[in-house]
Amino acid sequence: ILDHALTKVGGLGWTRESVIEAASELGYSGMAHGVAEGGGIGLLSHFLDRALDETCIEVDDQLHEFDSTGDRLRFICRTRLRQTLPYVKRWPEAAALLAQPENVPLAMDHLGRLSSQMWYLAGDDSARVDWYLRRSALAAVYLSTELYMCEDRSPNHEYTWMFLKKRL
Amino acid sequence: MKESLVRSVFSNVASNYDVMNDAMSMGIHRLWKDHFIRKMAPAPNAKLLDVAGGTGDIAQRFLEYQDTINSDTKESSVHMVDINPEMLAEGEKRFAGSRWTQDGRIGFTVGNAEKLDFVEDESFDVYSIAFGIRNCTHPDRVVKEAYRVLKPGGRFMCLEFSRVENPVLAQVYDLHSFYVIPKLGELIANDRKSYEYLVESIRKFPAQREFAQIIRDAGFTTIGQGYENLTFGTVAIHTGYKF
Numbered sequence: 001i002l003d004h005a006l007t008k009v010g011g012l013g014w015t016r017e018s019v020i021e022a023a024s025e026l027g028y029s030g031m032a033h034g035v036a037e038g039g040g041i042g043l044l045s046h047f048l049d050r051a052l053d054e055t056c057i058e059v060d061d062q063l064h065e066f067d068s069t070g071d072r073l074r075f076i077c078r079t080r081l082r083q084t085l086p087y088v089k090r091w092p093e094a095a096a097l098l099a100q101p102e103n104v105p106l107a108m109d110h111l112g113r114l115s116s117q118m119w120y121l122a123g124d125d126s127a128r129v130d131w132y133l134r135r136s137a138l139a140a141v142y143l144s145t146e147l148y149m150c151e152d153r154s155p156n157h158e159y160t161w162m163f164l165k166k167r168l
Numbered sequence: 169m170k171e172s173l174v175r176s177v178f179s180n181v182a183s184n185y186d187v188m189n190d191a192m193s194m195g196i197h198r199l200w201k202d203h204f205i206r207k208m209a210p211a212p213n214a215k216l217l218d219v220a221g222g223t224g225d226i227a228q229r230f231l232e233y234q235d236t237i238n239s240d241t242k243e244s245s246v247h248m249v250d251i252n253p254e255m256l257a258e259g260e261k262r263f264a265g266s267r268w269t270q271d272g273r274i275g276f277t278v279g280n281a282e283k284l285d286f287v288e289d290e291s292f293d294v295y296s297i298a299f300g301i302r303n304c305t306h307p308d309r310v311v312k313e314a315y316r317v318l319k320p321g322g323r324f325m326c327l328e329f330s331r332v333e334n335p336v337l338a339q340v341y342d343l344h345s346f347y348v349i350p351k352l353g354e355l356i357a358n359d360r361k362s363y364e365y366l367v368e369s370i371r372k373f374p375a376q377r378e379f380a381q382i383i384r385d386a387g388f389t390t391i392g393q394g395y396e397n398l399t400f401g402t403v404a405i406h407t408g409y410k411f
Contacts, residue, residue, distance in 0.1 A: 001321075020211050028321025029293040030211030032409060035391060039209065 001032055002046040009087055014040040014094050041103050044094050048110045051083035052117060059121060072122040074168050077142060078161060080118065084146055085157075091150045115139040141167045170305045171280070173365070175252050185223055185258065188363070191352045197299075198225075200403050204298065204327045205229040207396070207405060213243035214293040217317060219281045219310075220300020221248040224259040226327075230296075231268050247275040247292075249284065250300075282309040287317045294318075298327040302373040311386040311408075318410045324388055326379075329370040330397070330404035337400050345370065376404050383408040 005022035012018040016039035023032040036042030059079050066072045084091060098107035115135045124134070145167070149160045189197045204226065210216070210233050218227045227246040234244040246268075250256040260276050268274045277286060281297065281304055295314045304310050314324045332338045345367045353363030374382065380394035388408025395406045 016209060016211075023321055026321075028411075029214070029319040029323075030321075031214055031293045031323040032321035032411075033209065033211060034323050034407065035409065037391070 001026060001028065001035055002043060003050075005036065005043050006047060006050075006087075009043070009090050013090055014044050014097055016040060019043055038103075041097055041106065044097055045106060045110070047087070047094075048114075051080065052110075052114055054083055055080040056117065056121065063121065063123075069122050069124060070168065073118065073138070074164060076118045076121050077145070077164055077168065080114070080142070081146060081149060081160070081164075084149065088150055091146070095147060095150075111139050111143070114142065118142075138168075170303075171251065174303045185255070186225075188353065188357055191356055192349050192363075196399060200327060200398055201225050201229060201298065203398065204296075204325065204405055205233055207407075208294060208296070208323070208325055210234055210238065210244065210294065212238040212240040215244065215291070216246045217249065217287065217292040217295045218246055219249045219284075219295065219297045219314075220303070221250055221259060221296075221298075222252075222255045222300070224248060224262050226296050226298050227259070227274060228262070231273065242271070245273040245275070247277065247287075249277050249279045249281065249287075251278065251280050253278050282306055282313060284313050284317060289316055290319045290322075292317050292319065292322060294323045294325065296325050296327070299329070301326055301328055302369045307374070307379070308382050308386065311383055311388070315386045315388060315410060320410055322410045324383065324406075324408040324410070326383075326406040328373065328379075328404060328406070330373070330379075330395075330401055331375045332401045334400060341400075341402060376401070376406075379404075379406055 001019065001023050004026055005019040008018035008021050012021060016033050016036070019033040019036045019039070019042075020030040024030055033039070036046065055076065059076050062075070063072055066075060087094070097103060112135070115138045118138060119134060141164070145160060145164045148163050149157060152160045152163075154160070193200075208230070210230055212234070214234075216227070216230050218224075218230070221227055227248055230246055231244070234240045238244070248256065248259055250259070256276050256278055263269050263274055266274075279286060281300065295318055297310070297314075301307050301310055311324070318324065332341045349367055350360045350363045354360040357363070373379070376395045376397065377393070380390055383394060383406055384390055386408075387410070389411045390406075390408050394408065395404045397404050
């Protein structure tokens, strides 16, 4: 139901309505929307989990092609950003939802996991003192790039990749 | 046996039910019910079966939600079921002059939650039982009936008194239950015994996790633990989906 609801986001947004419509189309009562806890935020949370999973799967066999941690990190970031691309028109709405006070703990949880996972895949398994700093720095770069991507109209999102490269 | 006792308890308390609820929970029961409906987030056109609905607190909130938040003043409806005719009559009285009764969006039938013969399979979108299931002899049968009458994707929601896990708070709660409540029953409704019964019924009802398992055993799918505690666990909302 949640996966089908993602296809409705373009039209109905990150809302309960998307989940209700998805459930109905699959032959279920609209009340099944409850599986997206909290409505829009539940659907968004599902998307974030899936996006991270898909990113991990996609980068798995290509990471060895890169030489440095920096190169790998950039590649992983780009891959994860591509997951958001299909929803880019509605992404500002998602960002606003995540910024709401009651959703901040959830947003922080997703961001923390994303950042940790990206560093880990890039080959960073050290336990140095600056671990927290590197995680937050990456999170900040990722978020700002994602928001930039929402407005970017350049062909193949060239400007977004340049934006990322400058910061990472 | 238990059914006739329950019937007489509720006949005794029916007319003072709302006043007693306010006194026992210090008005908090209204907040619990508000939260219950917000959590339910009724979809437009949804049909609710409200069991052990008593005086209609849940039914009213559901219809108000549909009217104001969903702008659905036509398709959605509630059917209230209660084993006790006096409680149901209080409910009917409450809605007597309303536009909902006029539009045919609310119905009332006396019935037993364990055996809802007059309800067809897969005919409701959401099933609610608020502060009623602890009075049923066989909660597992109630849950199985709920499963039968819900459409695929439908939601079962139960609001009920539960266990306070924190030992310090549990002490305070015990004092409230065994001393304050029956005294209030004596003073307000002139009926100590019925309220002693109510407190006992709360103690006997399964704890949160156990009841969640009963819900799964009936075929429902639960998400996470399957329940949410309110007010330190004095009350819990259990949810199941028919998938």
